[in-house]
């Protein structure tokens with residue numbers, strides 16, 4: 001877990017960094033708002049570099065609110081914990097409107113900060129990738145490997161499950177047969193996409209036969225799309 005602390009007061013910053021490092025986290029420390037915003041927007045392997053931001057409100061350069069605004073504007077959705085000396089209601093409301101996730105009013109006990117950090121990290125982790133995919137009344141639970149339509153269990157083979165997962169992850173997009181073949185069967189073939197057709201036909205029989213609306217659509221000459229028709 002990687003955390004960025006933006007705190008200008010050296011004693012507090014160093015103390016937090018040391019404490020969180022000892023708790024097993026990787027911690028970077030920025031001393032002003034501009035550095036904080038710059039670092040917070042870093043990406044690693046296509047994902048935000050930090051799992052959590054801890055922002056002081058009163059900072060040189062940009063203040064904590066402005067850092068948060070910049071971070072959210074850049075499309076970064078990691079949880080943010082605010083440290084504020086001012087525990088006024090107006091501040092909290094402002095922070096929540098800007099997308100802060102939690103507050104801690106200074107002075108605070110480190111143990112309380114650690115508890116909040118752990119809880120935010122757990123929450124953040126869950127939201128990165130949902131384990132439940134849904135469209136209309138169709139649900140696919142990736143953890144229990146179960147598929148339900150209108151609350152009824154659908155038995156799928158491993159390939160059918162993978163195929164349905166792919167379609168659900170790309171709801172509303174047309175997926176070419178060759179792409180499906182490479183993703184689900186790990187094969188690259190242009191000529192014989194019959195395998196895909198057969199699998200889609202079987203999947204459709206299980207998912208759509210006897211149910212409304214029909215979710216798996218054939219897009220002639222292009223591929224397949226899973227979508228709930230607009231009502």
Ligand code: CA
Pocket residue numbers: 007008009056057058059
């Ligand atoms: Ca400060």
